[in-house]
Amino acid sequence: MDLSSFNSFLKTAQIVGTCIANPLNLFLIYLIWTKSPKNIGNYKYLMIYVSFYEIVFSVIAYVTEPLLHSFSTRVIVIVKAKGSIFSREICSILDCLMCAMYGSSMNVFALHFLYRYVSLFPKARKVFDGMKIIFWLMIPQIYGVVWLVTYYSVFRETPEYTEFIRKDILEHLDIDVDDVVYVGPYYYMEDKDGIHDLDWTAFWSMAVVWFLILSSAVTVFICGYGCYMKITRGLAKSSNSIQTKSIQNQLFYALVIQSAIPFLLMYIPSSIALFCTLIQQNIGSASLFISYSIAIYPVVDPLPSLFIVRNYRKAITELIIVLMKKFDHWFVIRYVTSCGKIKPSTRQSSMQIATVRNKLNS
Known part of the structure; x- marks a missing residue:
């Protein structure tokens, strides 16, 4: 593959992605705060939370410029250290932080689906009322801290593995391994002597990672299915106003599409890459696709909320009309x-x- 073209295009995608994603998410935050339906409740804080999360995500992705590469026993996330304004140790921490935000972002959407499902039951929705929302907003942060600690303490670079991948990284990515830091999960340690037996410390650490992934995914699917059944059947028979039913539908379908974007772009590809390391299958440069998806995700993810929720769509239309008149x-x-x-x-x-x-x- 033409690595110079790839790196140039990836860098451009990261710069353009950040320049578009941040204003777009800030605009969405403004619309959520000023144009949301009055009966949306604390859900608007969750929506603002997602937009703010994606702003931070895009900034860290721009700073770190993560590059993924797969081996038969490990998927590593590479961050350039040479020429960085940060020290090598800080670059390593930022690398782990990028992985942590990448992983915990799934829990952010799981929290959304849980709220949408609970809000369909008047008595149960009290658990999100008032200041209780702060407790729920802390859960993705806890997930993120667990990701960060796990990657930093177990999956960082080692001298033995650095020497093992030196030639491969230079040949496939045209990168001197001494110029970068890397972090990556594995089950079996591999070096010049071959693949060793199962590393139990890494295995249980990966068990924690898979628990974080699956608990979020299961929450999304269970609550998503429950919301769909309740909205299509329950709301049709409920005494809620037509406006309330319409808002429930808009918010749910916006959330479904908004969640499908990172699932398709990031979570499914990365889960496949992680599973391939367990069965010792090398997908090589195919994992580079995830590097592009990290740059694209914050740009496209706000769009469903902007165009599906009627209040926001109306505000955008009015703004366009005003600008056209001017x-x-x-x-x-x-x-x-x-x-x-x-x-x-x-x-x-x-x-x-x-x-x-x-x-x-x-």
């Missing part, structure tokens, strides 16, 4: 002044501008 006014002024017909500071000029606009639109 551009139209500016264009007409430039047109008539360039022709030397008027001085736009006079009252007569306003009438002439209106006349020209009508002619241009006819």
Whole structure:
């Protein structure tokens, strides 16, 4: 593969992704805070939480520029240390933090699905009322800390493995292993002497990682299915207003699409890569796809909320109309002044501008 083109395109994707994702998520936060339906409750704080999480995620991804590569017994996440403003140790911590945010982001969506499901039962929704929401918002942070500690304490680089991968990294990625730091889960330690027996410390650490992944995934599927059944059957028979039913539907389907994006782009590919290390199958450069998905994910993930929730879609439409009117006014002024017909500071000029606009639109 053409590594120079790949690295250049990946760098561009990361820069463009960050430049688009952060304003987009900030705009969504503004809409959630100012345009959300009144009966949305504490759910708006969860939505803001996701947008803020994706802003932090995109910034860390931009700073670290993570690159994934797979071996038969290990998938490593590579972060460039040479030339970085941070020390090698800080780069290693940021590498682990990137993995932690990547993993715990699934729990963020699991929390969303749990809230959506619980909110369909009036008596049960009290567990999210008031300041109780803070407790629930702490759960993804706890998951993230467990990811961080596990990767930092067990799966960081070692001198033996560094020497083992030196030639492969140089040949396949054109990277000097001394210029980077890496972290990556494994079940079997591998070195120049071959694949060793199962490493039980790594095995139980991976058991913790798989528990974090599966607990979030199971929550998403169970609560998602429960929401679907309740919305399609229960709400049709409920006494809630048409507006409430409509909002429930919009929020649920926006969440489904919003969650499907990282599942398809990140979680399924990374889970396959992790499983392949267990059965000692090398997927090689195919794991590089995940590097692109990390750059793309924060950009596309806000879009379902922006365009499916009616209140936000309406606000965007109104903003576009206002901007088009302002551009139209500016264009007409430039047109008539360039022709030397008027001085736009006079009252007569306003009438002439209106006349020209009508002619241009006819």
